[in-house]
Amino acid sequence: MYELAILARGGVLLTVWAVAAGWSPGRLAGRLRRDGWQRICRGAWAAPGKDVDWQVRATALQLLRPELVCSHGTAAGLHRIERLGAPGAAHPLDHLHFTAPTPTRSTHGERIRVHATTFLTARDRSTRRGLRTTTPARTVGDLIRAAGSREEAVVAADSALARRAVGGVRREPLVRYEDLTAELAAPRRGARRARSWLLLAEASSGSPAETVARLRIRDADLFPESQPPLRTTDGRLLRPDFLFRAEGLAVEVEGYAFHGTRRAHERDVARFNALQSCPEIRRVLRFTAGEVFHHPDRMTTTIRAALVTLASR
Template sequence: MYELAILARGGVLLTVWALAAGWPPGRLAARLRRDGWQRICRGAWAVPGKETDWRVRETALQLLRPRRVAGHGTAARLHRIELLTAPATPAGSAAPAGSAAPARSRASLPPEDVCLRRGLRTTTAARTVADLIRTCGSREEAVVAADSALSRRVVDGVRRDPLVRYEELVAQLSVRRPGAPRARAWLPLTDPAAGSPAETVARLRMADTGLVPECQPPLRTPEGRVLHPDFLFRTVGLAVEVEGYAYHGTRRAHERDVARFNALQSCPEVRRVLRFTAREVFTRPDRMTAAVRAALADLDR
């Protein structure tokens, strides 16, 4: 009989592999328990000491079901598409959802909607975003996912280019599927200039009250440095910044942010800067919009 660790693939062992290699069922179970193997799901185990995170679980499920294709939240993680979550998320204002979400057989998906991402079968970025927009519970969730895929982002510490083009999403949502009409109505609300989920929500909330600033416009300091404030009301010189939770994780990051704030105030187009935390945007958007309106009225005098 082969040692169990030799039979594992990517840190995952299927019971059927061990049985096929000659391990008796009773002896196999005792050996797995004794050596500290971790049960992922029925018929699949993780090697001792391996963290059984969402990726390991999906790997096991795809090994068990060769026609399985990850979708929705798991596909979003694989593509590094940010989703809207509770404001207490420690790594920022939002992060990809970890649900094991609707996975489908390849037979139920057009071949062009399936790809290999980070070693796992998943729906393409365009199909993933379209599915998320169609099935999400709110406008904010839908637009956050689309903005993330349409823009250049740093997600999970990885810098990536835009994943989809607007036209690809239009094509996906033109297919008759449940939720497509509502999704098509939300699609024009997207903006590839958005830099984070919190910025997307802030933009939507301001638009609800008739506030339509420029998003991420390029400004130049007297020293020639180019900055991109999150929002700018150019006619009165009001810049609005939305700060995620991760930005002040270290002393150096905090110092960089303070320097950026001072530099932004030196831009000729800027007369005042308002700053809001992601938590304020998510939990008290009315306060944010009221503060913006008050500043606009004050600057317009």
Template sequence: MYESTVYGSARGDAAGSEPTALARGGVLLTAWALAAGWPPGRLAARLRRDGWQRICRGAWAAPGKETDWRVRETALQLLSPRRVCGHAAAARLHRIGLLAPGPPRPSWSASRASLPPEDVCLRRGLRTTTAARTAADLIRAAGSREEAVTVADSALSRRVVEGVRREPPVRYEELAAQLAVRRPGAPRARTWLRLADPAAGSPAETVARLRMADAALVPECQPPLRTPRGQVLRPDFLFRGPGLAVEIEGYAYHGSRAAHERDIARYNALQSCPEVRRILRFTAREVFTRPDRVTAAVRTALAELAAEPA
């Protein structure tokens, strides 16, 4: 009698025992199916036959579901309730920009990290560190000044990240308080935090600003300028005395014909601002791979403007 009941549910005769009905958000844990009466020897074969995708040991994604980083994080947290997202995944959840955002690493255990409860939150359905703790962890773990300041700038700024316009996820005081705690890398991180500028609009702008500062070039960042028609524009950088504006364009700045046309219109309008005598434009790739050429071009333009009659 017992055997027939179990195998009956394995055939899907028992209400609610089908894998699709047992899944949550398109994720099925092997433990759920076994608890519903599926025999271990038949479960994996059935799931593979129906097109279920193995995410990790003990977790499957529904047929056709994209197994991106969020699905993997969801599965890992269902398997281990104390788990929180790793640094890169936490950054994506809070939309904090990284200098080189690769695929998020797997989650790590909260018990291993000894996270206090106030540093953990629920974000977009996943357990993760708070925005302040996430930014602080990323800055402490950064391998370079550029990586660290990119995180700080993004966390403190109002900007568009992954196509979403968002307010600053962290206040400076919150980030400073996190970095005041004695943890590995904190002294260096506090030094890097002092280089942050919430006016920065992208990782490329952050790197450009740092490299210009290394070359003793210190422009204003995102200053508001007004065209003769009253339009307010903010160039990425402005050397106000000589009248040199510097614009940094991201990899995917021109996403469409309309975006390209808006950029041309903005460029023409910026030229009409009384404070602007010349505009230099650089791609993000130039900033990241040829920063010396960028600073040399800026220095040359400043020298030429200084030699011209005002």
């Protein structure tokens, strides 16, 4: 009979492994309780002191049910794809989401959602951080098809298409636009609407707040350039979030991760000053993520007024 710590994998122990190794159910229950093992779900335990986060829960569920593949928001967390409303891609905000081939029934229980599908091939699967997951293209396709709003869909697409620092980790683009076009080409539920939203995606977007700002600004019939390259007087390359070139107006959107440290604040102040030294720039407007998400009309009104003022000079 092996010690429980030896039987565990990555700090996760399944009851069936212990029983197969010779532990009786009664003795096992007492030992787990005395040693401080933590119940993850029925039939799965975490080692004493282990942080039982969403990845540990997903690991336990995949060990119990090998057919489960992380998908939707859970796959987005693994790939570091940002979502609207989530505090970070590495922290799924809602239930754990899995996809499994039929005849698995779709289930929606306590903190877990299993999507049953006939559309899950080997090309749709990958491994990330030790977990079976849908590929970035399939993940974004699932998110856009299931999105409840245009903003939610485009934020996910922009994030996957862009080079980003997410959750403190810098990563390269995860997909190409052509990959997402191919993923959404199949006649599946929500695909037609998803294809129309994909047309609004831009790989140059720097954050979810910037994506939403772009959509809101265009809703107001304002069409600036996004992330255009500019040179300061000393030759430094800068890319303002938005530029109305004819009027010389730059618009900057500060995401939730704005500042954070004294050094980051100092860099931002230096960048703001440098941006105003670009020959193309006559004025810079800055908006917080809160203004973008909660007061977009105020933002677009301010932009329109500044454009009128600059045009009249």
